[in-house]
Amino acid sequence: MDPRLSFVTLAVRDLDAARAFYVDGLGWSPEVDVPGEVLMIRVGQQVVLSLWAEAEFEAEVGPVRQGPGVAPLTLAHNVATPEEVDVVLATARAAGASEVVPAQERSWGGRTGYFADPEGFRWEVAWNPGPVGRLVLPT
The missing domain is CATH 3.10.180.10 (2,3-Dihydroxybiphenyl 1,2-Dioxygenase, domain 1)
Structure with a gap:
């Protein structure tokens, strides 16, 4: 596979x-x-x-599990520059998203923030300067 x-x-x-x-x-x-x-x-x-x-x-x-808390997964939208993290988070907020974690510098060298869609699913917006971060960006 x-x-x-x-x-x-x-x-x-x-x-x-x-x-x-x-x-x-x-x-x-x-x-x-x-x-x-x-x-x-x-x-x-x-x-x-x-x-x-x-x-x-x-x-x-089959039945969906119900209960308090956050679904145990995140979706991620990676961007090419640290500044784009703020732009995408602002776009999501303007579309009605709830801000969960504002953009911030991370100890591993990147910049990320989180928003929640109307169902509460968490989206990470991330700039990852490492090789795996470049791997997921469109060419």
Whole structure:
């Protein structure tokens, strides 16, 4: 099996709010948009973010775990310069995101900050000056 991630699928309680945030707020273009069911957005050359209405997700995958706290995952949007971290965080806030952690310098040499989408999923915005940071940027 090749090491590859093709889809990131998130179950969302309010698909309309997710659409308003990602499409209307951030300006991302849907590849698939089935109201009440699923919204799919290409987020990389070969990666799709799939936002499923929770009921549709559960019908295919099984019950969603509920409870307090944060989902045990983060999504990351890497940028080419430290200044872009602040720009992307401001864009996300303008689209309706909640700021979770403001941009800050990290001990490993990068700069990151976090925002939460309407469902509370955490997005890291990161500038990583190391080789792996350059590996994930578009060419």
